[in-house]
Amino acid sequence: MFHFNDIHTRSRWAWPYIIFLFCFVVMPLVMIVIYAFEDNTGAFTLNNFVRFFTRSEAINTFFYSLGIAFYTTLVCFLLGFPAAYFMGMEEYKVSTVLAMLFILPMSFNSLLRTIATVEVFSLANIPLGEGTLMFGMVYNFLPFMIYPIYNTIQKMDKSVIEAARDLGANRKEVFIKIIFPLSMPGVYSGIAMVFMPTVSTFAITELLTRNKIKLFGSIIQENIQSGVLLNYGAALSFIMLVFILLTNLFNKTEGVNDEK
Amino acid sequence: MMKNNELSIYRRIGAKLYLTVLLLALYVPIAVIIIFSFTQTKVLGNWTGFSLGLYTNLFIGEAGHSLNMAIFNTVFIALVAAFLSTLLGTMAAFGIFYTRSRIRNKVLMVNQIPIINPDIITGVSLFLLFVALGISRGMVAVIIAHIVFCTPYVVLCVMPRLEKMPANLYEAAIDLGATPSQTFYKVIIPELLPGMVSGFVLSLALSIDDFAVTLFTKGSDGLNTLSTYIYADARKGGLTPELRPLFTIIFVVLLILLVVINFRSKKHEED
Numbered sequence: 001m002f003h004f005n006d007i008h009t010r011s012r013w014a015w016p017y018i019i020f021l022f023c024f025v026v027m028p029l030v031m032i033v034i035y036a037f038e039d040n041t042g043a044f045t046l047n048n049f050v051r052f053f054t055r056s057e058a059i060n061t062f063f064y065s066l067g068i069a070f071y072t073t074l075v076c077f078l079l080g081f082p083a084a085y086f087m088g089m090e091e092y093k094v095s096t097v098l099a100m101l102f103i104l105p106m107s108f109n110s111l112l113r114t115i116a117t118v119e120v121f122s123l124a125n126i127p128l129g130e131g132t133l134m135f136g137m138v139y140n141f142l143p144f145m146i147y148p149i150y151n152t153i154q155k156m157d158k159s160v161i162e163a164a165r166d167l168g169a170n171r172k173e174v175f176i177k178i179i180f181p182l183s184m185p186g187v188y189s190g191i192a193m194v195f196m197p198t199v200s201t202f203a204i205t206e207l208l209t210r211n212k213i214k215l216f217g218s219i220i221q222e223n224i225q226s227g228v229l230l231n232y233g234a235a236l237s238f239i240m241l242v243f244i245l246l247t248n249l250f251n252k253t254e255g256v257n258d259e260k
Numbered sequence: 261m262m263k264n265n266e267l268s269i270y271r272r273i274g275a276k277l278y279l280t281v282l283l284l285a286l287y288v289p290i291a292v293i294i295i296f297s298f299t300q301t302k303v304l305g306n307w308t309g310f311s312l313g314l315y316t317n318l319f320i321g322e323a324g325h326s327l328n329m330a331i332f333n334t335v336f337i338a339l340v341a342a343f344l345s346t347l348l349g350t351m352a353a354f355g356i357f358y359t360r361s362r363i364r365n366k367v368l369m370v371n372q373i374p375i376i377n378p379d380i381i382t383g384v385s386l387f388l389l390f391v392a393l394g395i396s397r398g399m400v401a402v403i404i405a406h407i408v409f410c411t412p413y414v415v416l417c418v419m420p421r422l423e424k425m426p427a428n429l430y431e432a433a434i435d436l437g438a439t440p441s442q443t444f445y446k447v448i449i450p451e452l453l454p455g456m457v458s459g460f461v462l463s464l465a466l467s468i469d470d471f472a473v474t475l476f477t478k479g480s481d482g483l484n485t486l487s488t489y490i491y492a493d494a495r496k497g498g499l500t501p502e503l504r505p506l507f508t509i510i511f512v513v514l515l516i517l518l519v520v521i522n523f524r525s526k527k528h529e530e531d
Contacts, residue, residue, distance in 0.1 A: 014355025014367065017348050017411065021370050024408050028385030029373070035388050083282055086275040091267045094279060096526075100518050101283055105290070108514065111471055111490045112507055115499055116289035119304045123292065139286065200378035203471060207494050217380050224384055224476070230391075237384045241377075248376060 032241060035234030048235030058219060058236070065216040069198035072137040073145075076194050077187070079138070080145035084186070085179070087146075088153030099150065106143040113140060114204045128209050136208040137198055144197075145190040152186030153179070196244065216240065290511060297504035315505045327502055330489035334468055337399070337485060341406035342463035348407065349414025350456050354448075356415070357422040371416075374409045382409055383476030390477065397479030405477040406467045413466065414459030421455035 039045040052058045086092045087099040105113060117136045118128070126132060156179070164174050202217035214222075220240065223233030296304050300313045318327070352371075356364050374382055386405050390397050426432075429451070433443040471487035478488060493500050 010358035011355050011360075013351045014359060017352030017355070017415075018367060020348060020407075020411070021367070024386065024389070024404060025370060025373050028382075028389040031388040031392055032381075032385050034392075079282065082275075083279055086279055092272055092275045094276065097519070097522055098279060098283070100522060102286070104514060104518060105286060108290075108511070109469055109471075109487060109490070111487055111494070112293075112503070113289065115490065115494050115503075116293045116507070118494075119499070120289045120292050123304055139289075142286070196378050200380045200472075202380065203475075203491050217378075220380055220384060221472075221475075224387060230388075233384065234388060237381055241381060244376065244378070244381070 029241070032234050032237050035231050036238035037235075038231055040228075040231055048232045049239075051232055052235060052239065061214055061219055062216050062239070065199045068133065068137070068215060069195050071134060072141060072198045073191055073194045075134070075138045076142050076145040077190065080142055080190065081149060081183075081187070084146045084149035084153055085183075088150050088156070089179075090158070102143055102146050102150075106147065110140055111203055111207070114207050118207055128212065130209075130213060133205060133208045133213055136204060137201075140204060141194040141198065144193040148189040148193065149183055149186035152183050156182050196247070199243075200240065290507075293504050294508045294511065297508045300501070302501055314501055318502045318505050326484070327489065327500060327506070330484045330486050331506070333399075333483065334485040334487075337402055337406060337474075338464050338467035341403050341410055341467045342460050344403070345407050345410035345414050345463045346456055346460045349411040349459055350418050350452060352411070353415045353418035353422060353455075354452075357419065368415075371412045373412075375412050379409075379470065379472035380476075383473040386473070387476040397477050398481055398483055401477040401479065402474055402483070402485075405473045406463075406470065409470070409473060410463035410466055413462045414456070417459035417462065418452055418455040421452045425451050 036048055037044055037046070039047060083102065087094045087102070114136055117139055118132075121128060121132050160182070161174055161178055164178050169177070199215065200217040200220075201215065202221045205213060205215045205218055211218075216236070220233055220236045223229040223236060226233075292304065296307070297314055298310055298312065299308050300311045301308045352367075356367050359367070377385075382405070386401070386408065387397075389395075390401055395401065425448075429447060430443055433447045434440065438446065469487070470485075471491065474485050475488055475491070478484070484492065490499075490503065493503070
């Protein structure tokens with residue numbers, strides 16, 4: 001009897017947080033939905049979405065952002081995977097200090113890092129534009145791709161690799177059939193840590209292109225902060241939210257397939 | 261022994277070379293900032309002789325004042341938010357652990373939302389909530405916002421400790437004559453402490469590094485953290501030169517921390 005009651009009261013410890021989550025996580029998201037479907041007098045409207053889908057500027061920015069995010073993620077993966085692999089496999093004898101040096105920039109204020117990049121560009125007389133944007137994005141997000149992959153490869157059960165080699169697989173086969181598939185969870189979280197932030201970032205984009213190029217995050221921020229088009233900004237946030245939801249559902253199904 | 265399994269020296273050198281080049285590329289901008297923190301020029305790339313002027317300016321100069329306020333705010337907000345997040349998150353993890361699994365899964369699902377959401381969505385959603393409720397934005401709003409995105413990580417840090425804890429530890433302590441509060445402070449808390457510490461440190465790092473959420477919740481009364489200060493500064497064009505020594509100091513401190521942690525863990529392995 002004591003036991004049962006005790007367990008019962010222990011769950012009450014979570015109540016403050018559950019209330020907090022409701023007030024400051026669930027309610028704010030509800031606010032996005034409410035504002036997205038209202039005009040500035042508070043009446044129900046779909047105009048905010050009509051505005052998004054009929055104005056080529058907004059919808060172009062959306063797809064342009066996806067494109068930039070796609071290429072950033074791809075470049076980060078292509079540069080980051082070999083680095084993570086070399087550091088994660090003990091046979092390359094890379095010191096942990098070197099591995100830590102890759103992670104160090106991650107704990108560094110990203111705006112400062114971006115400004116440093118911009119300064120280097122201006123030092124080298126490189127005009128700011130799409131090229132510098134891509135470079136800066138990769139520069140900013142590369143550690144976020146390397147870290148999860150490095151983690152997965154390092155923690156991988158190396159005896160599987162040895163077993164494959166003993167059974168006659170060569171280096172290439174071991175890599176393609178064992179190491180790469182086993183590192184996929186790290187790759188997935190690397191992609192998640194690079195793709196969405198690239199779409200939604202606005203300060204980095206603004207600084208890297210002197211506001212010449214706008215990504216989806218930039219137009220959300222502009223509309224919200226202007227105050228005039230608050231509801232339109234909310235609608236854009238809502239679109240982004242739906243997009244996040246869809247990508248996460250996709251990720252979930254991927255996970256289920258992995259388990260099979 | 262088995263020749264075909266040995267990695268050839270060329271591969272090893274190639275790998276090291278690749279890593280070195282990549283690292284150098286990553287560190288060029290940081291190096292430029294550090295080098296030019298030792299000269300007083302306003303514009304980067306224009307070396308005007310060695311000087312520690314920027315360092316003294318940072319701490320005692322006129323230019324450093326608003327910057328110092330921003331640094332103070334950053335540290336203050338980070339400490340308060342990390343402390344409250346650790347408290348709230350640890351209590352939550354404890355409670356969630358003893359909740360029926362259906363409710364537990366739902367709470368943990370909501371707990372994931374701030375982790376998955378990009379900063380801008382967290383920022384915008386809280387901005388709209390504060391606007392709708394007429395709550396003025398400012399220090400309190402920023403701290404609440406930081407607790408929103410820090411606490412989920414604390415929960416995730418503490419939960420594994422609870423799962424590792426022997427199921428009847430609490431009952432065992434009670435049976436051995438400890439009072440419930442003694443059990444809590446002397447048995448349960450020490451078990452959870454490593455998770456709480458990593459949650460706290462992670463919260464500090466997240467809070468210090470945050471930009472977007474702070475921007476949307478700081479209001480317009482001139483409250484600035486380091487991130488929003490840098491943003492406003494860079495928007496005006498030109499970076500306050502005093503940011504360069506600050507950048508250098510932060511970098512050196514992080515580097516030292518890293519080396520210390522590395523050596524300690526190595527020592528740990530040897531022991």
